[in-house]
Amino acid sequence: GEDVEQSLFLSVREGDSSVINCTYTDSSSTYLYWYKQEPGAGLQLLTYIFSNMDMKQDQRLTVLLNKKDKHLSLRIADTQTGDSAIYFCAESIGGATNKLIFGTGTLLAVQP
């Protein structure tokens, strides 16, 4: 069945780069997403990548997609304390409905 996996926790120092990894199972996914959740709040879309791309860059964010290995990563350059949050990877499972399958989320802790 559909499954999206992420490591649960990542700790980095302020100014370093962070890399959050995700593996997914549905090879027919059209889009893959990264969402950010701050404490006690809803999720906000950070970025997404279309499945026929292998890289997307948006300011400090770089998304890499390896379709062969079904691996997605999010790199945050020059990580700041304000980047501390839970990051969710999600895949669209296609069809007529917009159903997203979310990963377990990775808690990013940025140390000053």
Next chain:
Amino acid sequence: DGGITQSPKYLFRKEGQNVTLSCEQNLNHDAMYWYRQDPGQGLRLIYYSQIVNDFQKGDIAEGYSVSREKKESFPLTVTSAQKNPTAFYLCASSITSGGYTGELFFGEGSRLTVL
């Protein structure tokens, strides 16, 4: 400003009581969704609706019910049949056509605690 409003933000209830969580959007989105979030388990889909007067079960619909009488509103009832209702509930909406990218817009969530 356009957005999704969930209420209440915090809710406490005794076991055996039904509770209803409100979700209202003014984004003119056709589709609306309810997710449940538990620590270490990510988000799991409870119910979704692509159009008024129609809705579908998600992966964990047992013990929940919804209605979609208006485009703007998608309330979720947590019934006494839900065995472990304490969780953080998130409502979301999306467009379904015309520049569709699958992006979901989320509310701020409702935290339900059953005592």
